[in-house]
Amino acid sequence: MPIQTQLRHGAYYDSVVLMQLQAALSQLSGVQNVGVMMGTPANKALLAQSGLLTPEAESAAPDDLIISVLGKNADDSQNALAQVDSLLMKRSTGTEGDYLPQSLPAAAKALPSAQWVLVSVPGRYAADVARDALNMGKHVFLYSDNVSLADEIELKQSATAKGLLVMGPDCGTAIINGVGLGFANRVRRGPIGVVGASGTGLQQVTSRIHQLGSGISHAMGTGGRDLKADVGALTARQALSLLANDPQTQVIVLISKPPAPAVAQELLRLARTIPKPVVVNFIGYQPNESEASDGSVWFARTLDGAAQLAVNLLSSATPAVTIPAPAHARYLRGLFSGGTLAYEALLILQDYLPSVYSNAPLDKRYQLSNSLVSQEHTIVDLGEDEFTVGRLHPMLDNTLRLHRLAQEAADPQVGLILLDVVLGDGAHPNPASEIAPAIEKAKETARADGRDLPVVVVVCGTDEDPQNMAEQIALLEAAGAQVFSNNETAIRHVGECVQKLGGLGLANVQNNLDQPFAALNVGLESFAQSLQTQSAAVQHLNWRPPAGGNDKLMALLRKMKG
Amino acid sequence: MNIDSANTETTTRMMSARPMLVGTATTRDVIPGMTDDLLLHAGPPITWERASGPMRGAITGALIFEGKATDMVGAAELVQSGKIRLHPCHHHATVGPMAGVTSPSMSVYVLENAVHGNRSFSNINEGYGKVLRYGAYSEEVLDRLRWLNDVLGKVLNNALQGMGGLDMKALMAEALHMGDEGHNRNKAASVLYLKALAPHIARSAPDSETAAQVLQALGDNALAVLNPVMAAGKAMADAAQGVQGSTIVTVMARNGTDFGIRVSGIGGKGTDTRWFTGPVGHPKGLYFPNFTAEDGSGDIGDSTITESIGIGGFAMAAAPAIVTFVSGSPSDAVKATLEMYEICHTEHNAFTIPQLEFRGTPTGIDIRKVVETGITPRINTGIAHKNAGVGQIGAGLVRPPMSAFEDALMAYAKQYGFE
Incomplete structure (x- = not known):
């Protein structure tokens, strides 16, 4: 018999509520007829007429609630009865609880703890909603697509200035503090943080990490265009910075379709500054040899490879690294006699520092305005023609360089000095005899000023050179210099040291990830329901297009904010 | 500005x-x-x-x-x-x-x-x-x-x-x-x-x-x-009229034919004559015996000065006893006030509502918010018979025409160069 009856003893419900319940049950699939009534004799007679009076219903007392369902089969009836509680709950009237706010300020008033706004309204309205959310100091999960590139750039620039995140547009997935947003897999919490410009890429990597027995601290989506040159990875940089500072995160995974080359370089530079292993999967990106061999960034060829590498790296990762505050004396000054050595230094330092000034820079923006005076990070090639007019080349005559060395040592902003010493036939017969005392003096100047001034020297030569390489190195080391005989090794060492001096150059973003997740939801109601299922605080909005979707009024209102 | x-x-x-x-x-x-x-x-x-x-x-x-x-x-x-x-x-x-x-x-x-x-x-x-x-x-x-x-x-x-x-x-x-x-x-x-x-x-x-x-x-x-x-409301509204750049409504009023609003930043002081009007609505509500909606006049009266300064329909949560005018429940009264917060600039510092934990009433209707949200002010009103001399035949709820707020917004934009 497909009729099933449930009795609720002594339950009182308003008749309107019962009518609404009856209507809601009738709309369930497989349900053919429903009777929801109090067990009075008259009501039982009505139920009997429609064939819904089961023996159980017959037994009901006048203050019992009878719910009888005729389904296509017994399962349908059972299923319908199982939903009675949730349907009743849905229709129960509260006071403030069932008012759905229409505007973000009203919603924020209802849920003041919300740090996030989830936006899934149609694209033409989405940027305005996101803008309002940012102006209220909320992070944005922007699921909507069809947001213009110009809007995306503007939103992200404004977010960066405010220290807020905009994940998206067209961001399908994120996991913040254990709560999945949009489409997310249920993964355990753990020490791996993920940044992804691809929704399913993020899902695949987080799922694989879970399958491999580890878990996710946070997974942040950036939207597919974030790593394009126009946007410049504003969100990815913020996300990396957040994970760098997040004490739970020990290993970071960065996944994206191949980014613009300049953006890739920028992101890798940032990744190298983070004292945690970063696994990079720029799908299809070919790292060059020096990148591949780098100890802080690891390249994976596939999504699964990225997941595996991240899990494997956990054993070597050091937990909870604190990031030093920027030192006052944080600039590098490199004083080169060898032009190509200087040029290679500039090239390699790109991996570590966003800008290095020079009298012969790679990028004209960083041309020293006066070659005799350093600016911020500076590499000077003292062998350039401008310095050698009427004077011997610095490989022969150290005068100019020693003078400049003293000048740099006296600059309180200088945190590290880099020199080259080129040996061999034709060069100065004993350069260290002049340079070592000058280094000693420079360090003394700094010490008197309360600073520590490391000096790194790269010596270019062989053990057969006339100057006696070993002796030269010993002299320099005795003066307190750190000496390398390979330019690249020296420069990479310098790059890392200077990064540490300068803090990490992380992007500006508020870190409130560890607070209990709470969000305002504008758009798809299912996102709010999903958050509720995960026991996260959410306030759904009864959103309607602003000004009824009237473009002219919307444009006016946009100009009249604030 | x-x-x-x-x-x-x-x-x-x-x-x-x-x-x-x-x-x-x-x-x-x-x-x-x-x-x-x-x-x-x-x-x-x-x-x-x-x-x-x-x-x-x-x-x-x-x-x-x-x-x-x-x-x-x-x-x-x-x-x-x-x-x-x-x-x-x-x-x-x-x-x-x-x-x-x-x-x-x-x-x-x-x-x-x-x-x-x-x-x-x-x-x-x-x-x-x-x-x-x-x-x-x-x-x-x-x-x-x-x-x-x-x-x-x-x-x-x-x-x-x-x-x-x-x-x-x-x-x-x-x-x-x-x-x-x-x-x-x-x-x-x-x-x-x-x-x-x-x-x-x-x-x-x-x-x-x-x-x-x-x-x-x-x-x-x-x-x-x-x-x-009402006169107290008028004194408050006139004090608020004529603030350069303000998008706050100071007056809503009906003459039985047109619904009109005035906006603080449009025009001058209290004697200013700039109105934005639209056709009056017909209140929805309860009628005294023997009368129906057919008998009702268009919305009429200056009593909407109360809503203009943050009470009346805006303070509905304070008056659950009269929600029956719109065949509602006390929770509807609360919702009515919560809805008005969405279009107001602030909450009143003197008029408070015990049912909302003494939250101030929604105060200062912002024409921008009305146009953006599509929520027009909620007005509680008496209903007059359409024929002269019959008197009051009921009471209920009415909303002003959105066009008055849209017109005001466009006039504001023109006056202040937002176009």
Whole structure:
């Protein structure tokens, strides 16, 4: 018999509520007829007429609630009865609880703890909603697509200035503090943080990490265009910075379709500054040899490879690294006699520092305005023609360089000095005899000023050179210099040291990830329901297009904010 | 220019105003710009041709009261010929419920804003049944008006002067904690008003029978205090009018044909004549026996000044007893107020709602928010019969036309160069 009856003893419900319940049950699939009534004799007679009076219903007392369902089969009836509680709950009237706010300020008033706004309204309205959310100091999960590139750039620039995140547009997935947003897999919490410009890429990597027995601290989506040159990875940089500072995160995974080359370089530079292993999967990106061999960034060829590498790296990762505050004396000054050595230094330092000034820079923006005076990070090639007019080349005559060395040592902003010493036939017969005392003096100047001034020297030569390489190195080391005989090794060492001096150059973003997740939801109601299922605080909005979707009024209102 | 800070200035002025009810006086003696060929009326400007039934009836009654006409035909002639001019009450620091017709010889309440110095005025409430404000002008209506003028008005003036004025804001705030919302329900406020006046009436009436009649008239009329409440609202609104750059509505008013709003930053001070209008709606509500929505007049009256300053429909959560007007439940009353927060600039610092944990009422309607959210202000109102002289036939809820807010927004954008 497909009729099933449930009795609720002594339950009182308003008749309107019962009518609404009856209507809601009738709309369930497989349900053919429903009777929801109090067990009075008259009501039982009505139920009997429609064939819904089961023996159980017959037994009901006048203050019992009878719910009888005729389904296509017994399962349908059972299923319908199982939903009675949730349907009743849905229709129960509260006071403030069932008012759905229409505007973000009203919603924020209802849920003041919300740090996030989830936006899934149609694209033409989405940027305005996101803008309002940012102006209220909320992070944005922007699921909507069809947001213009110009809007995306503007939103992200404004977010960066405010220290807020905009994940998206067209961001399908994120996991913040254990709560999945949009489409997310249920993964355990753990020490791996993920940044992804691809929704399913993020899902695949987080799922694989879970399958491999580890878990996710946070997974942040950036939207597919974030790593394009126009946007410049504003969100990815913020996300990396957040994970760098997040004490739970020990290993970071960065996944994206191949980014613009300049953006890739920028992101890798940032990744190298983070004292945690970063696994990079720029799908299809070919790292060059020096990148591949780098100890802080690891390249994976596939999504699964990225997941595996991240899990494997956990054993070597050091937990909870604190990031030093920027030192006052944080600039590098490199004083080169060898032009190509200087040029290679500039090239390699790109991996570590966003800008290095020079009298012969790679990028004209960083041309020293006066070659005799350093600016911020500076590499000077003292062998350039401008310095050698009427004077011997610095490989022969150290005068100019020693003078400049003293000048740099006296600059309180200088945190590290880099020199080259080129040996061999034709060069100065004993350069260290002049340079070592000058280094000693420079360090003394700094010490008197309360600073520590490391000096790194790269010596270019062989053990057969006339100057006696070993002796030269010993002299320099005795003066307190750190000496390398390979330019690249020296420069990479310098790059890392200077990064540490300068803090990490992380992007500006508020870190409130560890607070209990709470969000305002504008758009798809299912996102709010999903958050509720995960026991996260959410306030759904009864959103309607602003000004009824009237473009002219919307444009006016946009100009009249604030 | 920062619109938000201009709006804060507007609502600060609105909320800090302190209207004191100081007495009564004759219209021609106190209302600025009043002349003997002028009648004041509710809502935005109106002509005889476009006036609704109740408005025509009230104009006729007022002209008979002034001895200038004997019937509606004569009244129509005077107005159409221009011998009698019609001005909105709002252009003269005045407000009136329903038709709101105020003529030179009528007694009016006089209020003074102790903070900003502006004055405001409203006529004296006539009670129920056949009354001028619903367009009735029979002999009994006129007799009643004469008694209000000659007896009640004078006693009230003596009593109010005797007590040194009555702080209307304090009275309104207290009534919100007693189940009033200040527009459709003024039961508590009227009792408070009577209680405050009673000893002074007893002292200042010429004899005990007059005192008894006055006390009875006030006590029988649960709307006795509506007119001073409205005038207090007008004093607050005028204090808030004319703030450069502000998008806050200072006045909403209806003449039975048009719904009009005024905006603080558009135009000048309280006497400014810029209105944005649209056709009035027809209230949804409950009707007295034998009447239906068919019988209702278009929305009418200056009493929407209450919603304009943050009470009335905006304070619905405070008055669950009257949600039955719109066949709602007490939780609907709460929702009504929560909805109004969405279009208001701030929450009132003096008018609070116990049911919302003493949250301030939604105050300062921002035309930007109205247009953006599509939520128009919620107005509680009485419903007049469409024919002159029948009177009130129900009470309910009405919303203003969105077009008035859109027009105001576009005019603002033009004035301030946002286009």
